[in-house]
Amino acid sequence: MEGMAPNALLADLEARGLIHDSTDRAALEARLEAGPITVYVGFDPTAPSLHAGNLLPLLMLKRFQDAGHRPIALAGGATGMVGDPSGRSDERNLLDDDALARHLAGIVPQLRQFLDFDRPGNPAKLLDNRAWTVGVSYLSFLRDVGKFVTVNQMASKDSVKNRMASDQGISYTEFSYMLLQAHDFAWLYENEGCEMQMGGSDQWGNIVLGLDLIRRKTQGSGFALTVPLLTKSDGTKYGKTAGGETIWLDAEAMSPYRFYQALIQTDDAEVRTLLLQLTLLPVEDVETLVADHLVAPHLRLGQRRLATELTTLVHGASAADAAGAASDVVFGGDARGLDASTLAVLAHEIPTMAFDRARLDDEGSLVPLLREAGIVASNGEAIRLLNQNGLSLNDSKVGPGAVIERSMLLHDRYLLVRKGKKQVHLFEFSDSDEARRERG
């Protein structure tokens, strides 16, 4: 990627469907061919973690860096205090200082991990717009920024127009947001030589206002490039699981395993787009993969690759391997033959219940253990389940009267318990403290 010519970059982005809109395309092409350019994308700390929807603009920075350009990831410590009205139908709640600090602490490392800050020639930068915003007085902001922008201009932006037309209206605070963003762009232009801002398509108005400000203040010119908002085939915004759960990038908020699962469950119709837009796989590879996928959709090759690529990108290769292995076990795999370390990973990813090894000596212990683990709600349900052939221990079906024997334990420790096809629990048996002490 390192030596890729700039116009090749644009062509690649085009092929991936990553260009929603841009200012003067020919001029941009010429500018990219002329040499490295500095580009930035802003991320407001609206939550303690970025989510899947943020991946696309974040990866844009990476794509530009990989093509030899200088990326700036901008954390919106200042803009996050105000709230961007773009793409929203209602007023945001203001964040208090604590929440803002917490959110920033969460997303800054995430921004960091996607870019290379030590790359010779074009290292990435991570800036926080608080640095040049908090010290600015209201009066000077009005004089130095406000004077260059007309309200007519601001009011004509979709983000504002839509809200003006709504019952709820728009607060002066959120109305002012675009000025802050424009100010950021202008500041970066003057101080960091940043010529281009990228963002989701809903950012177009804000970005262009920044360009206007730059032109009027400095007679300079820059570029805007927006990426499409990721949407699912049903038109809704991407970034949530089928169940409506947000796909967080933070491992605490969503474990790598669940992240991987969220991606595995991608619709066939969306696989190609997501592979193109969210991974760094070459376009030809994606096309080959998609072709293979269509031949045998049940293998879910596309989904697997997507899940692996993104989990690796976000959580690292070993986490991706573990999530993949755990996933294979849960869906269709066989517990027997798993090594201890995979089982240990599994113990973190699926519901796991620890039991005292002594419980194994009780012949009738299966039903109570199932109950304690929350697998069944009553003895009656346990018996029903067994009668209906719905329970398996270490992937062999068991019927009424089944018992857990020590010899069944995997690595003398684990028992994989499946209820039906989708519910998987792990039992982990260990010695009680007393037993351990007695043995010395």
Place this chain on the structure above:
RNA sequence: GGGUCGGUGCCCGAGUGGUCAAAGGGAGCGGACUGUAAAUCCGCCGGCUUCGCCUACGUAGGUUCAAAUCCUACUCGGCCCA
């Protein structure tokens, strides 16, 4: 305040003295099918020490051999009148 109708299992909703753990539907859970989807089909679906027992039909009493079903009080909700 008066009248009236009603409060049933996770939800909706039948049932008006025994054959009622209570029809039917939904949700949920198994099974088949399948691509970790949807649809469809089958089974289950109060608890327990499960051929029996216990707990349940707003709450508390009562009548009866027997009550979700009848009576009384209370309570909560809908509607109508004031």
